[in-house]
Amino acid sequence: MAISTDAVDAQQGVDTTERWIRQYAHDHVAHLLVVAFLGAYPLVYSVLTAIGAGGVFEAFLPKIETMTAVFYFGLFAMSFDFISGYTGYLSFGHAVFYGAGGYFVILVANGKVPLLPPETPFMVSVLLAGVLAALVALAIGSVSFRLSGVYFAMITLGFAQVAYVFMRDWEFLGSNPRDGVAVSNELHPNAFEIGIPGVDALNLAVGPLRGDAVEWLFLDLGATEVSYYMIGLVVLVCYLAMQRMVHSPFGRVLVAIRENEERARAVGYDTYRYKMAAFAVSGFFAGVAGGLFAAFRRSVSPDNSLYFLVTGDALLASIIGGFGTLAGPLYGRLFDRGVREFLSKTGGGGGLLPLLREYVPPSVLDTGIVNGMTVGQSIETFLNGHASLYLGIVFVVFVLYVPGGLLGSLRDRLGGPVAKRLPAYLRNLRK
Amino acid sequence: MSAAGTVVDVLVSGLAKASLYAMMALGLTLIFGLLGVLNFAHGSLTMLGAYAAGLLMVTFAGSGFGALVWFLVAGLTAGVLVGGLGAAMEVALIRKLYDRPPIYQILLTFGITLVIDELARIVVLFYGMQPQTDWQAALGTKPSFIADTFAVLGGTVSHLELFEILWGVLTVVAVWAFLNRTRYGLVVRAGSEDDEMAAALGIDVRRVFTVVFALGAGLAGFAGALLMWDPAWAASVPLASETLLPAFVVVIVGGLGSFRGTVVAAVIVGMVDALMTYLFDHAIITFSGLPELTVFLILVGVLVVRPQGIFGLAEVGGH
Numbered sequence: 065m066a067i068s069t070d071a072v073d074a075q076q077g078v079d080t081t082e083r084w085i086r087q088y089a090h091d092h093v094a095h096l097l098v099v100a101f102l103g104a105y106p107l108v109y110s111v112l113t114a115i116g117a118g119g120v121f122e123a124f125l126p127k128i129e130t131m132t133a134v135f136y137f138g139l140f141a142m143s144f145d146f147i148s149g150y151t152g153y154l155s156f157g158h159a160v161f162y163g164a165g166g167y168f169v170i171l172v173a174n175g176k177v178p179l180l181p182p183e184t185p186f187m188v189s190v191l192l193a194g195v196l197a198a199l200v201a202l203a204i205g206s207v208s209f210r211l212s213g214v215y216f217a218m219i220t221l222g223f224a225q226v227a228y229v230f231m232r233d234w235e236f237l238g239s240n241p242r243d244g245v246a247v248s249n250e251l252h253p254n255a256f257e258i259g260i261p262g263v264d265a266l267n268l269a270v271g272p273l274r275g276d277a278v279e280w281l282f283l284d285l286g287a288t289e290v291s292y293y294m295i296g297l298v299v300l301v302c303y304l305a306m307q308r309m310v311h312s313p314f315g316r317v318l319v320a321i322r323e324n325e326e327r328a329r330a331v332g333y334d335t336y337r338y339k340m341a342a343f344a345v346s347g348f349f350a351g352v353a354g355g356l357f358a359a360f361r362r363s364v365s366p367d368n369s370l371y372f373l374v375t376g377d378a379l380l381a382s383i384i385g386g387f388g389t390l391a392g393p394l395y396g397r398l399f400d401r402g403v404r405e406f407l408s409k410t411g412g413g414g415g416l417l418p419l420l421r422e423y424v425p426p427s428v429l430d431t432g433i434v435n436g437m438t439v440g441q442s443i444e445t446f447l448n449g450h451a452s453l454y455l456g457i458v459f460v461v462f463v464l465y466v467p468g469g470l471l472g473s474l475r476d477r478l479g480g481p482v483a484k485r486l487p488a489y490l491r492n493l494r495k
Numbered sequence: 496m497s498a499a500g501t502v503v504d505v506l507v508s509g510l511a512k513a514s515l516y517a518m519m520a521l522g523l524t525l526i527f528g529l530l531g532v533l534n535f536a537h538g539s540l541t542m543l544g545a546y547a548a549g550l551l552m553v554t555f556a557g558s559g560f561g562a563l564v565w566f567l568v569a570g571l572t573a574g575v576l577v578g579g580l581g582a583a584m585e586v587a588l589i590r591k592l593y594d595r596p597p598i599y600q601i602l603l604t605f606g607i608t609l610v611i612d613e614l615a616r617i618v619v620l621f622y623g624m625q626p627q628t629d630w631q632a633a634l635g636t637k638p639s640f641i642a643d644t645f646a647v648l649g650g651t652v653s654h655l656e657l658f659e660i661l662w663g664v665l666t667v668v669a670v671w672a673f674l675n676r677t678r679y680g681l682v683v684r685a686g687s688e689d690d691e692m693a694a695a696l697g698i699d700v701r702r703v704f705t706v707v708f709a710l711g712a713g714l715a716g717f718a719g720a721l722l723m724w725d726p727a728w729a730a731s732v733p734l735a736s737e738t739l740l741p742a743f744v745v746v747i748v749g750g751l752g753s754f755r756g757t758v759v760a761a762v763i764v765g766m767v768d769a770l771m772t773y774l775f776d777h778a779i780i781t782f783s784g785l786p787e788l789t790v791f792l793i794l795v796g797v798l799v800v801r802p803q804g805i806f807g808l809a810e811v812g813g814h
Binding site for chain 1: 592596598794
């Protein structure tokens with residue numbers, strides 16, 4: 065007799081809500097594991113660096129502040145991947161949405177946006193930033209989606225560069241728009257708060273300097289850690305929303321467009337509307353990411369938010385992490401930032417430099433190699449501060465030989481999306 | 496200033512800008528026309544050419560007219576060096592991707608850009624120079640009379656502008672002559688039209704691809720040499736992205752892969768740029784980003800109205 069399990073449960077009086085939660089947890093076990101790991105990371109980091117082990121952990125583990133940057137930029141890279149990786153339309157001007165979000169949040173806080181007072185809660189302004197970016201996406205998309213391939217990439221790039229030049233030289237923004245705009249400390253002295261607007265107890269301020277610190281049970285979280293958790297929380301919610309869309313019938317149509325748009329149209333889908341919707345969603349989350357970025361740093365500049373190389377960074381993260389896998393760009397960005405921090409010029413967050421100073425005796429560093437150039441000098445010349453070179457090489461190698469990226473390759477190996485395959489894999493282990 | 500002077504000013508500086516734009520974009524359009532690869536590394540190759548030519552000039556060149564001869568040598572050498580690098584790139588990397596979707600070629604060349612730019616930064620830093628700022632020593636190898644100006648009909652014209660126009664025109668003519676008056680040019684045009692047919696007729700298309708990529712890259716290097724002398728551009732690592740974007744605009748406005756279109760688009764973009772620079776310089780419009788903004792607006796406008804560009808084929812653009 066064909067009775068669904070739910071019906072059986074209801075008859076037997078089993079709480080269906082509980083069953084639903086168990087099913088959900090089962091489906092998302094991969095996500096739970098990642099979230100648990102990231103949730104424990106600050107604690108692990110502080111314990112391991114406290115142990116010291118001669119600075120080895122500090123050298124290899126990314127700082128909490130770096131991880132926060134990975135979160136908000138990872139969200140931007142995911143939104144880039146949402147349109148570029150899933151529909152195959154390379155949105156080379158994606159930075160315009162990131163910048164729109166960032167500028168909007170800062171301008172609201174500075175009281176430069178009509179109708180919105182400087183004390184507008186951040187959660188409201190970041191949401192509006194997303195909506196604004198989505199509207200910009202619809203405007204750009206309505207023109208751009210008449211084109212495809214290289215032409216689509218170029219027209220979106222053109223729009224983004226128009227916005228870049230405009231914001232770079234628009235004097236309304238501040239005295240020196242080229243250097244960007246910062247939050248006015250007079251109009252908006254408080255840090256931006258993430259939480260539920262209006263309920264003071266449910267808000268925590270973010271930012272490395274002005275953020276809240278929390279003491280709770282045995283935990284003692286500084287402003288950096290609080291920012292990490294709060295921004296991570298927003299990014300998690302955004303990721304889950306996008307993940308839901310990607311695995312819905314809507315997401316299937318996007319993949320169909322990527323694989324063969326003519327066939328998708330022949331089957332009866334109005335692909336133009338699907339592309340527009342996907343672009344708007346992607347723009348929305350890019351705008352939210354830009355808002356988080358601006359809130360964390362309290363400033364935004366044309367070169368770090370609107371320039372086409374910002375899109376290039378998202379592209380790098382997507383290719384390394386996995387083009388067409390939603391979570392991939394986050395890992396790609398983690399890889400990118402990790403390498404950059406490891407090879408940083410100052411050695412501020414650990415990395416190679418202090419490690420070498422600690423462990424390699426000066427006699428080795430001063431050994432000459434060629435033309436009187438010492439080992440130390442060659443490290444200084446070729447390694448520190450030049451992570452872009454190695455990332456570029458990795459990028460080229462990935463484009464040529466690992467087109468699926470990290471997560472895509474893992475997916476191929478498991479035979480399906482990691483989040484879907486892992487539960488079955490674990491169940492097999494238990495048997 | 497007289498009206499005639501204004502016209503002379505805008506016209507001459509417009510033509511000079513057009514020459515520079517044409518030189519930045521010619522190689523890009525040549526490569527796209529035959530290979531169908533939108534080369535994101537083009538700007539980086541231009542930047543390498545600027546540094547290579549600058550290095551030769553700083554090392555060897557004297558002053559006066561001798562410097563002009565040296566400049567020709569330096570420009571050609573830069574072109575050959577960068578062209579060789581282009582050939583190596585095509586053989587080692589780009590060749591692997593011809594049968595993948597065109598997006599992958601954009602990705603690959605973008606990655607090559609990252610590598611080239613960072614390598615350039617390492618070398619420049621190694622010799623104790625600042626990669627971000629213009630290389631003044633190379634700018635200084637320009638003979639002083641090049642910077643002189645003279646009056647025509649009430650407008651001012653600089654020797655540098657005339658020099659740039661001359662170089663631009665000569666380069667365009669040389670490429671045109673290569674494509675239309677030589678046997679190899681015929682092969683290239685045949686390959687652009689239909690590479691499978693050309694291969695069926697016994698032409699080694701793979702080698703033609705390599706040669707054209709080298710030629711396009713060489714033109715980028717050659718253009719870099721000229722930019723190295725222009726104070727508005729000059730040799731620096733960011734020159735890579737500064738030249739890449741206008742080159743894209745020119746190539747797309749003209750119609751991807753169309754030689755004639757690229758030249759016409761360079762003139763249009765150069766003229767509009769000069770006009771907007773004039774309007775800003777004379778405080779008629781006070782928005783400082785005006786010339787750059789207009790250049791990108793031209794790109795967007797053309798893609799909206801005529802996606803295939805002025806001289807592009809209809810089936811190439813859109814779907």
